[in-house]
Amino acid sequence: MDAPFHNKVYIEIVKKIRYMIEQDGLKKGDKIPSERELSERLHVGRSSVREALRALELLGLIETRRGEGTFLRDAKTNRLVELLSSFILQDEKAIKDVKETKFLIEMDCLRLIIHKKTDEKLKNLMKLVQEDLIQDEEFFLNIVKLADNHLFYRIWLILSDFYRSLNMDQGPFEKRNYEALIEALLTSDEKNVLEAYKKLRKLSI
Amino acid sequence: MDAPFHNKVYIEIVKKIRYMIEQDGLKKGDKIPSERELSERLHVGRSSVREALRALELLGLIETRRGEGTFLRDAKTNRLVELLSSFILQDEKAIKDVKETKFLIEMDCLRLIIHKKTDEKLKNLMKLVQEDLIQDEEFFLNIVKLADNHLFYRIWLILSDFYRSLNMDQGPFEKRNYEALIEALLTSDEKNVLEAYKKLRKLSI
């Protein structure tokens, strides 16, 4: 119906749904119109609407509950990773890239933190470590958040999912390394910070 | 039909397609069975097959050509990053984050290059600069490629697109800054490299 010229209908629908979400200011957990309603409002067949929704679902951007409806989802836990990893990550190089990218971004975040006033929050994080309340992934989730760069945050989340799905042996959680990293951050000395990080990650470079 | 217990049919189909690809040893570019054939072989409706295929398509794992068929794509050009940009980046048009991220990634790539044997290619790049054949964007495209991390490459491409669309005033292309950056890279000294970069980008930090 809509654009037989170039784009496929379901792609148009994806865009329109995204636009709709933006317009109506929908948040995570909010309900989006039913398939039948979308079908009518957009003047397309329900099957096309479903193709768009299924794609978005596979990406983890929406969640459908039979008998209830379709809801926006917190993109944090997405199946995207599972899928892509099973299709892509056989490649040695790709795995290496994921790891490398994740570590480099973590280092960038550390650098960003140095130039911000985050002592208070760092001390809170320190407490969490000392009280054995968090481990590696959550620790760096906090770090990345402190860096206050939403893009890095999103990218890191995906990479972290990937990384987890690789089931790489990380060795035990050595608390003192994490404590040392925070201490280094509190000194605001880049060199110290990076050294602490490399020790934590057992990197040589 | 298949698993009425919990899983949705289209998810099962995704899995089976993946299995099929593995079994038949299909490579990128190869054709996968037609929608109708899959429908028969898997004993499901064609619409369910399509939902699965559309999802895989949106992920960039397959490519469909009307009148021809459905083909496996080079998984290396996955949509990981495009997804980030179209759904997540759009929400928070944090211009500052885009700029910051782009620059940090460029610096990461520079660091990566230092540890690789790329002198030859750097010298070629130097020639291009000297002969006025390239400007900023293409210059850094080369740099990012040299870093040899596909993930960074994809991310940078998106950021670069976005950055360009922001129409930020970059000032004139000062050739000598780019030449100096390459020279610094040839010295393999991280400090020199980063200083050259910061001068080029007029960064203070």
Added chain:
DNA sequence: TCTCCACCAGTGGTCAGACCACATATATTA
């Protein structure tokens, strides 16, 4: 014989309608 072109089968793209399974709200009944 060779070349060109119309035709046809196969493929993806889309729509409409019909069920089913499930969840919730509403009306009915004990």
Added chain:
DNA sequence: TAATATATGTGGTCTGACCACTGGTGGAGA
């Protein structure tokens, strides 16, 4: 009032029907 039955709305799936496009094939014409 509380428990139950019904109605309605939702996603899940299948079927069959077209359309638009591609590529090959076979026949007409040179």
